[in-house]
Amino acid sequence: MESNQKKIRLGIDAKWYFDGPPSGHMVVKNLVDQMVTRHDEFELCLFLCSKHKNLAKSHFPQGIELIFLPNVPNMIANMFVVPYFANAHKLDAVMLQNFLGPWSDKLFKVVYIHDVLFLDYPEYFTKNELKYFNFIRRYAIKANLVITISETEKKRMVQNYVARSAKISVVHHGIDEKFKPLCNCQAAIVQTVKEKYNLPDRYLLFVGRINIRKNLDNLIKALGMLIDSDVKLVVVGERTALNLKLEEMIAAEQLGGRVIFTGHVPEEDLYTVYANATVFCFPSYAEGFGLPPLEAMRCGVPVVVSDRTAMPEVCGDAALYANPDDAEDIARKIRVLLNDHSFYLKKADEGIAQSEKYSWKKSADDILNLISHGYDHSKSYR
Structure with a gap:
């Protein structure tokens, strides 16, 4: 990107950074830690829970904009709260965890869907979980880009009409470097x-x-x-x-x-x-x-x-x-x-x-590259 070109104002869903579902917390924390080191193409804005306001202000480096949301369930926040803040902070793009909502077409919207196992294996989920997770499929069609974590999940999404194959990209997880023999x-x-x-x-x-x-x-x-x-x-x-x-x-x-x-x-x-x-x-x-x-x-x-x-x-x-x-x-x-x-x-x-084939740095870089290229491509059609 040329130095005089406007950086993409990108909002990242980091509500699980300090706590949340164990696997979700681990993924979000590692990805965000890598993303905050990269400022060449983005102005990063992190969506965080208000209950972590003091902790977040002392934790993240200067240059990272922090947007604090009310402490409501992830789906409710992504569908109804984040759109307001994204508009208020004049964001160009957002990446949300699992749930998207009836958003404006002006934003470049990325939804990071960990898996849709519930579609093929409903026997492992409660009735309430199935109702809740079904909103993932209902609104994924609104995304400009869907990111998932394996080719297996991409295939499952296509077969269950979550999104078209061309709209889905696979980015594998990484491994924390603190794991060692x-x-x-x-x-x-x-x-x-x-x-x-x-x-x-x-x-x-x-x-x-x-x-x-x-x-x-x-x-x-x-x-x-x-x-x-x-x-x-x-x-x-x-x-x-x-x-x-x-x-x-x-x-x-x-x-x-x-x-x-x-x-x-x-x-x-x-x-x-x-x-x-x-x-x-x-x-x-x-x-x-x-x-x-x-x-x-x-x-x-x-x-x-x-x-x-x-x-x-x-x-x-x-x-x-x-x-x-x-x-x-x-x-x-x-x-x-x-x-x-x-x-x-x-x-x-x-x-x-x-x-050693897997690293969080590679995962974060792949995601940001996909967003950068996707956003630039989408602008050419506006």
Whole structure:
């Protein structure tokens, strides 16, 4: 862009920067952190929640315009509140999370849709969630550009008439650079984290939401089939109503003492919990991307994942794939890693190499380039 050309005034939906859904918070924080370093083509304006006003003012650098919104649900804010502020602040373009509304055609509108799994897998969502998420599809047609996180999700969007293929671009997630192999972690910190969460010497690790879609029941059954191993299972994720059923299942399978539920683990501890794991297991039935396996790979921890949806696209040849409906197959793949040290080291190295293909800087740059090119193209037709 020539120096005398007007910079694009771009509003970024950063409401989840300081808190929000765990996966959404992580994505928004990493993307925004990278975007605020780039001022060559944009005047960045961040939409934030008013409750974080003091924190945000002290956190973000000068040159970043902060726009504080009322503390209302994400969908309501994007559909009815953000349009007013976008107009008041004379923005040229906006990028919003998941939900768009009946906006003016004067703005270049980008909607960042993480996934539309609810369209193909309604059985994993409540009736209220399905009603709520359906607004994603209803208004995506209003967007000039739709960004999603995998080719798998792009295909799902096209097949479900969320948007035309030509309007959808894929930008993969990145990986926080703080994830690193155990050999690069401070021994004192490792010991502190092990004691804090009562981590065993050898453990399978799962990180994610505790819900039916994540298929923890078959992972627990697979653990029970590893009768010749002293390995345990550590489950990281906020407690839900499913925990009670899983605990009843653990008792019925006589696995008491072999499964540890940590509850929520803050980011500063999570890096070490990953790095100290023996094998990472992610037998989910459906994922739009599936970042946790890549985070484990970055730590040099081999992974066993399901052979469904986006997992093969994201993990490539570095993962071991299992049928999520077959607990014995999950156990078999775990057993291979536990019993073959040379193969274990090979998959650890392959995982590190695979994970290095993904970075938040690349993700942020790709998004901003798409917006810049799309905005310039749209202006030529006005």
